[in-house]
Amino acid sequence: MEKVELRGESRVERQETVFIEVLASSANEDNGLVVKCSTADISPGGLKVTSNYPIDVGAFLELLIDFDQESLKYLLTGEVKWCRQIDSVPTYHCGFELLEAEHSDIKLWRELFVD
Numbered sequence: 001m002e003k004v005e006l007r008g009e010s011r012v013e014r015q016e017t018v019f020i021e022v023l024a025s026s027a028n029e030d031n032g033l034v035v036k037c038s039t040a041d042i043s044p045g046g047l048k049v050t051s052n053y054p055i056d057v058g059a060f061l062e063l064l065i066d067f068d069q070e071s072l073k074y075l076l077t078g079e080v081k082w083c084r085q086i087d088s089v090p091t092y093h094c095g096f097e098l099l100e101a102e103h104s105d106i107k108l109w110r111e112l113f114v115d
Contacts, residue, residue, distance in 0.1 A: 012113075013041045017066040018049055022059070039065065044113045046097050047078070055083050055094045063096065065109075074109050077101035 016039045021032050037051040047065075055061070057080050065074045078096035085092050100106055 012043065014039055016042075017068065018047075019064040019066070020049070020051070020055065021062045022053065022055060040093065042112075044098075044110045046081075046095065048093055048095050051092045051094055052089065054085070054090075054092055055080050057081065057083055060099070061096075074105040075103065076106060076109060077104050 018037045018039055020035045020037060022035050035051060035053045035055075037049040037053075040048040040050050042048075047063075059080045061078055061080065063076045063078050065076065067073070077099045079099060081095045081097050083092055083094040098106060098109065
């Protein structure tokens with residue numbers, strides 16, 4: 001069966017650190033759960049991350065992407081579109097669609113992809 005490409009934008013393979021807040025903190029908890037992952041590929045409107053933690057499809061999450069080499073950080077909001085376990089470790093690949101949000105760095109993020 002032929003795989004259908006659903007991406008509207010080309011992706012750039014790039015491994016950078018990303019921190020994802022997967023559980024918001026509540027009044028009874030001191031902290032939310034923040035998972036350290038890495039990007040597998042990025043685009044102006046989305047990214048794929050590699051994680052050792054399954055992330056719920058449909059969740060709207062905060063992502064902090066840290067480009068260590070350039071000393072740049074981007075705070076983004078994304079919706080989890082898919083998440084698949086890829087091995088028995090377990091390791092997961094998860095796809096995010098990046099969204100416009102008042103507090104996000106989405107405009108600066110998209111400037112990375114302008115020639």
